[in-house]
Amino acid sequence: MSEKQAVSLKRCREQHRIHKNITDWRKTQLYRMSKSVESVLETIDSARCVAVEITNKSSYPLTEPVTYHYSGRLSSPPSPSINPGESGICVFIKTPYTACGTVGVLTYKFSNTQISLLVSNPYDYSKYSIEYALYVPDRTIATDSNLYTKMYNELTESPNFTKTSLGKGNASLNIRKGNVVISATMSNEKKAIVKVDIRDA
Structure with a gap:
């Protein structure tokens, strides 16, 4: 050769x-x-957790995810981006060996604004209920303790914000922002699942 x-x-x-x-x-x-969000959750060993699955059926990519944790931490981080036609999964869990649940905010940049999801799966169900909320502000804002406080305690129902407490039942969330509709559901379980669907209006 x-x-x-x-x-x-x-x-x-x-x-x-x-x-x-x-x-x-x-x-x-x-x-x-x-892999489904259900199969991912089966691998998580935590007394309180929230698995979030976001499905992007819109024409816009979701980018630059940020999380804030009031209680607990991430077990599986969010996808760096979720392009049209894709899905992404992340998992919030409680801090091990503490009498606290998992509570936090996940934000993705979206067009010229952002989508923020609040999740709360408390440790003591006799005092607190599982809650979640959607917020699409008019401009991008930091995902920090201030945003968490606004979403958990201060904001009221509006075209930009919606929140529900599951109690003994279940309720979906829906926001329409411009040409896009964001819908979400959450299961009322110790190992809870949130499914977010983003689509063109």
Whole structure:
């Protein structure tokens, strides 16, 4: 084999290796995307948790996620972006060995504003109920303790904000902002699931 043929063969093998790595990565990503939020939650060992699944059926990408935790922490972080036609999952859990639940806010940038989701799965159901809320402000704002306080204690029902306490039942949330409709449901369980659907109006 000539030196030229050897170089050509080496190049072909390298290209094949790169192609295989890309193919394997794509298969892994597709596998992760195909996993349901229910199957993800089955792997979580926590007395209080909230798994959030966001499905983007709109024409706009969701980007730059930020979380704030009043109580608890993340077990699985949010997807860096959720493009049209994709879904993303993240999981909030309580801090181990504490008598506290998991309470926090998840925000994604969206067009020229943001979508903020408040989730609260308390430790003591005799004092508190499971709650969740949607907020789409007129402009982007920081996802911090101030936003949490506004969503949990201060804001009232409006075209931009909606919140519900599940109690012994269940209720969906809906907001229409411009050409987009955001809908959400939440299960009333110790290992709760929130499903958010974003679609063009």
